[in-house]
Amino acid sequence: MAEFPSVILAMGRSYMFECPRCYYRAIVAGGLDSSFHCWVQTIVCYDCKALHDVPVRVRVRIEEPHGTSAASQTRSSILMPRTEVPEVSNLLNRLFVTLAKEFRWVNYKLRCPKSDTHRIEPWREPGKCPRCNTQLERSLTPYRIWD
Ligand SMILES: [Zn+2]
Ligand SMILES: [Zn+2]
Structure with missing residues (x-):
């Protein structure tokens, strides 16, 4: 409870x-x-x-959406080039801001x-x-x- x-x-x-x-x-x-x-x-x-x-x-x-699944992580790792770290953190920031608006x-x-x-x-x-x-x-x- x-x-x-x-x-x-x-x-x-x-x-x-x-x-x-x-x-x-x-x-x-x-x-x-x-x-x-x-x-x-x-x-x-x-x-x-x-x-x-x-x-x-x-x-x-x-705080922790159900959508944080292995599938989305896999997709992220495909989409994000490993060498470009700034871009990755930008994406994560954007993701966080989006999620924070959800109730x-x-x-x-x-x-x-x-x-x-x-x-x-x-x-x-x-x-x-x-x-x-x-x-x-x-x-x-x-x-x-x-x-
Ligand atoms: Zn009472
Ligand atoms: Zn009374």
């Missing part, structure tokens, strides 16, 4: 939700939210008795960020307080907006 990149959790649009009875507060998206780089789903954890935003889909840069989506299974064993469910506003089951009140404006 890949670790959640913590910076991802700060993306998207979040609201302050507050419980009028027990004063529990959470700053979460309030459902499924997507930004350019990730989709975030708000969950309720019955073990933490808290709401969490967790990434469900994250766009990641491809793919990684899907995550919904889970509590604290523990795999916690019982969780997707949470969507309007929803109940994870502590006292009172309906949470949402702030009118986004608490923070990041992309």
